[in-house]
Amino acid sequence: MKAVSVSEEAPIILVVDDDQFIRDLLRRVMEKDGYQVVEATNGEQGLAAYKSINPHLVMLDALMPVMDGFTCCQHLQALTTSSPLEGKMLNGKSLHNNARTPVLMITGLDDPESVDRAFQVGATDYITKPIHLAVLRQRVRRLIEQFQLYKKLEEANLELHRLATLDGLTGVANRRRFDEYINDEWQRMIREKLPISLILCDIDYFKKYNDSYGHQGGDACLRRVADALRFCVKRSIDLVARYGGEEFAVVLPNTSAVGASKVAEEIRALVNQLQIPHAQSLVSEHVTLSLGFACMYPTPSTSPTTLIGAADEALYQAKALGRNMSFP
Ligand code: GH3
Ligand code: MG
Ligand code: MG
Ligand code: MG
Numbered sequence: 001m002k003a004v005s006v007s008e009e010a011p012i013i014l015v016v017d018d019d020q021f022i023r024d025l026l027r028r029v030m031e032k033d034g035y036q037v038v039e040a041t042n043g044e045q046g047l048a049a050y051k052s053i054n055p056h057l058v059m060l061d062a063l064m065p066v067m068d069g070f071t072c073c074q075h076l077q078a079l080t081t082s083s084p085l086e087g088k089m090l091n092g093k094s095l096h097n098n099a100r101t102p103v104l105m106i107t108g109l110d111d112p113e114s115v116d117r118a119f120q121v122g123a124t125d126y127i128t129k130p131i132h133l134a135v136l137r138q139r140v141r142r143l144i145e146q147f148q149l150y151k152k153l154e155e156a157n158l159e160l161h162r163l164a165t166l167d168g169l170t171g172v173a174n175r176r177r178f179d180e181y182i183n184d185e186w187q188r189m190i191r192e193k194l195p196i197s198l199i200l201c202d203i204d205y206f207k208k209y210n211d212s213y214g215h216q217g218g219d220a221c222l223r224r225v226a227d228a229l230r231f232c233v234k235r236s237i238d239l240v241a242r243y244g245g246e247e248f249a250v251v252l253p254n255t256s257a258v259g260a261s262k263v264a265e266e267i268r269a270l271v272n273q274l275q276i277p278h279a280q281s282l283v284s285e286h287v288t289l290s291l292g293f294a295c296m297y298p299t300p301s302t303s304p305t306t307l308i309g310a311a312d313e314a315l316y317q318a319k320a321l322g323r324n325m326s327f328p
Contacts, residue, residue: 043067
């Protein structure tokens, strides 16, 4: 038999079978087709190998000592259903897709119960022994091609999600994400009978900042302020968003007015500490923020618009009362 060298990028097939003759046969055939092959002799070994090599396909025997193929398949399914897109939404639609490593059961069991059971525990495909090699090779080619396509789709979906929800300049959530999030959390707070707070932050005399340091200087300043906001906002359920040009919003679910006031003051103090020079500011030599916050207990007859209006009014007061402050 001619030895075939396989490249580093060649898809990896994990062969899990207790029969050495079968493992040798599968290795020979698959390596000839350009795949890399890793072997395991039972389900437990197979799981361990799966975790360390992350293969493109698993060939799984059913009857094996220590852990059989059905049990192994069940564990594999649990491992592979968590996708980076799991739980992510875009326009109210779940983005999860099927980029799961395919599992091909290759077994001597050909009774209908075994076939059903294999698919129930998550097998992608099923082939009986004795193995028809021409059929096997086509199945493998198709399963790996599909998997690679799914993976590409998943990456594209992730990128789409990133582009659709993040602000390109600062990396915080964009306005679209803000609208979606505050509405979702509003509904959740109604169900859980909890308060929600909103902080609106506006850079003081930012027009003058642009006049002094140019638009690019202004952009850099926006990035630093966004970083400060991100630093102050620690819970994963809180959302920092770019609300408008030089205005940022912080959504704080399950947070009282006292809690919101603390976060607002922390943000204001940190931006002061950054001491970003602002020669033309009328309140300080450095960049400062004015912040308005509001807290509400959402009800079915109210909407986030009321909360946004209240925070906006508070921001207006912070400006009117002299800037570089949070209000109330
Ligand atoms: P105030 O203290 O009352 O908030 O004064 P201000 O000058 O900050 O007020 P205003 O909101 O009218 O000005 C905001 C300025 O922010 C106007 C606009 O040129 C600038 N701006 C908005 N978006 C961007 C951006 O993406 N980059 C830069 N560099 N500037 C921006
Ligand atoms: Mg066996
Ligand atoms: Mg403004
Ligand atoms: Mg401003």
